[in-house]
Amino acid sequence: MDQTNQADMSTALSTAVNDILGVIEQDREREIITRRFGLFDRKETLEQIGELLGITRERVRQLEKAILIRLKIAAEAGKIPSAHEVERTLIRHLSEKGRVARVSDVAKDIIGDDASAQNKAHIAFIAELSPLISVLNENDDYHHSIGIKEHADDKKIKAHVEEIVKTIKANAEPIGIEQLHSKLSHEHPDHVRALASTSKKLASLKGQWGLVKWPTVNPKNIRDKIYVILADNGKPMHFSDIAKAIKKSEFKRKDVTTQAIHNELIKDKRFVLIGRGIYALDSWGYSKGTVSDIIANVLTNAGTPLHRDEIVKRVLESRQVKETTILLNLQSKPQFKRVSKATYELVQPAK
Numbered sequence: 001m002d003q004t005n006q007a008d009m010s011t012a013l014s015t016a017v018n019d020i021l022g023v024i025e026q027d028r029e030r031e032i033i034t035r036r037f038g039l040f041d042r043k044e045t046l047e048q049i050g051e052l053l054g055i056t057r058e059r060v061r062q063l064e065k066a067i068l069i070r071l072k073i074a075a076e077a078g079k080i081p082s083a084h085e086v087e088r089t090l091i092r093h094l095s096e097k098g099r100v101a102r103v104s105d106v107a108k109d110i111i112g113d114d115a116s117a118q119n120k121a122h123i124a125f126i127a128e129l130s131p132l133i134s135v136l137n138e139n140d141d142y143h144h145s146i147g148i149k150e151h152a153d154d155k156k157i158k159a160h161v162e163e164i165v166k167t168i169k170a171n172a173e174p175i176g177i178e179q180l181h182s183k184l185s186h187e188h189p190d191h192v193r194a195l196a197s198t199s200k201k202l203a204s205l206k207g208q209w210g211l212v213k214w215p216t217v218n219p220k221n222i223r224d225k226i227y228v229i230l231a232d233n234g235k236p237m238h239f240s241d242i243a244k245a246i247k248k249s250e251f252k253r254k255d256v257t258t259q260a261i262h263n264e265l266i267k268d269k270r271f272v273l274i275g276r277g278i279y280a281l282d283s284w285g286y287s288k289g290t291v292s293d294i295i296a297n298v299l300t301n302a303g304t305p306l307h308r309d310e311i312v313k314r315v316l317e318s319r320q321v322k323e324t325t326i327l328l329n330l331q332s333k334p335q336f337k338r339v340s341k342a343t344y345e346l347v348q349p350a351k
Contacts, residue, residue: 009089009110013122016082020129023074028053029067036064037128038121068128075129087130090123091148098194100134100147100157103127105197136198145198161199164192165211174208174217205250206232222264225251226271227281236280236320239265275320286318292329294319295336296346305345 017039024030031053035044046057046064053060075083093110094101103124107115110123127133127146134154138144147157167183168175180196181189196202196209203210203218205228210217215224216231229245230237237245242265243258265271271279272286280286287297298314299306306314312326319326330336330344337347 010119012082012086012089013119013126016080016086016126017122019080019082020071020075020126023071023080024067029063032060032063033067033071036060037125038117039125040118042117043121071129072131076131083126083129086126087132090127090130090146091132094133094146094148098188098190098192099151100145100191100194100198102197103144103146106146141200143198143200157195157198160186160195164196165199165201168202168209169211174205174210174214176207177209180209219251222256222260223268223270225249225254225256226261226264226268230271230279230281236274236278238277239279240277242279274318278320290329291315291319291321291325292333292335295326295329295333299336299344299346305339305343308342308344311344 021030021034021039024033032049034040035049035052036046037043044052046060050057050060074080075087078084089110090106093106097105097109101109103120104115107120107123111119124135124144124146127135132149134147134149134152134157136142136145136147136154136157142158142161145157147154152160163184164180167180171180171183177189177193177196181192184192186192186195196204201212203212203214205217205219208217212218216228219225219228225246226242229242229249233245239262240258243256243261246254246256246261248254262277265273265279270282272282272288274280274286282288287294289297294315295311298311302314308327308330311330312323315321315326316323331338335347336344339345
């Protein structure tokens with residue numbers, strides 16, 4: 001949507017909200033709705049509004065419920081044309097985005113990146129009154145979201161989302177939306193993606209969906225981000241390259257120093273130093289230790305003396321070091337013994 005249309009949409013929202021409020025005859029009732037939905041300022045609780053108006057919390061709740069019923073009837077009867085126009089825009093947007101979406105995403109799409117808290121409050125308020133739109137209020141499990149009621153009311157949306165969460169949990173690792181769609185019965189992958197986006201239990205990164213507690217889709221600290229970068233790269237990286245990759249990533253917080261990256265690599269057992277400043281994941285089969293430790297492991301696993309070329313070859317499978325470094329360790333360390341020309345064995349400790 002271009003900037004002119006975005007500005008027009010912001011104005012249309014404000015106009016619709018003012019027209020809706022104009023239907024409310026009593027100032028006190030208008031005050032309750034305005035403050036409860038945060039239409040011009042922050043949202044307020046029943047207690048805060050009750051204290052301001054000198055009535056109980058329960059009375060505020062009763063009045064709010066009664067006012068909303070009257071407004072919904074007026075909206076359904078077509079008595080607020082401006083609200084009806086906004087409703088049509090919201091439904092058209094939801095149709096294009098998978099039938100359901102977070103209020104914050106809807107605001108960003110139809111208003112722009114600078115969509116304000118007031119814009120979001122206006123969208124949520126108009127959706128609340130619409131007979132054609134389902135509303136999921138924010139709680140510990142769901143983001144504040146709206147959907148097309150023709151396809152699913154709030155209870156059905158929640159049931160769909162929980163099915164998606166259960167499927168991802170059973171998969172035990174992040175999954176792409178196409179594969180996830182193949183495990184469910186929804187008409188289109190976009191519908192699955194839209195439903196998943198409403199859940200606070202799920203997160204996605206680079207097209208992969210998983211539980212929000214999985215660092216591979218929701219890295220919360222530097223170490224998790226390092227892990228994701230290495231796993232995506234699929235091969236060892238120098239710590240400076242890891243730092244550059246994080247700064248270019250989709251992570252929410254990516255302004256980290258190269259030194260901080262290096263410090264975290266040293267501390268975490270998942271990362272193995274395999275060369276000068278070069279790190280790999282331990283899950284790739286690399287193990288910690290000095291070059292001489294690796295040589296010792298190679299000879300122990302072989303169970304027989306090996307030619308130096310074979311030793312170098314096997315060490316280089318788990319360490320990115322110079323061949324001369326391996327040969328120097330082989331020739332200078334007392335635990336290695338040359339048994340024939342260029343062939344070495346591990347010296348067994350005395351019993």
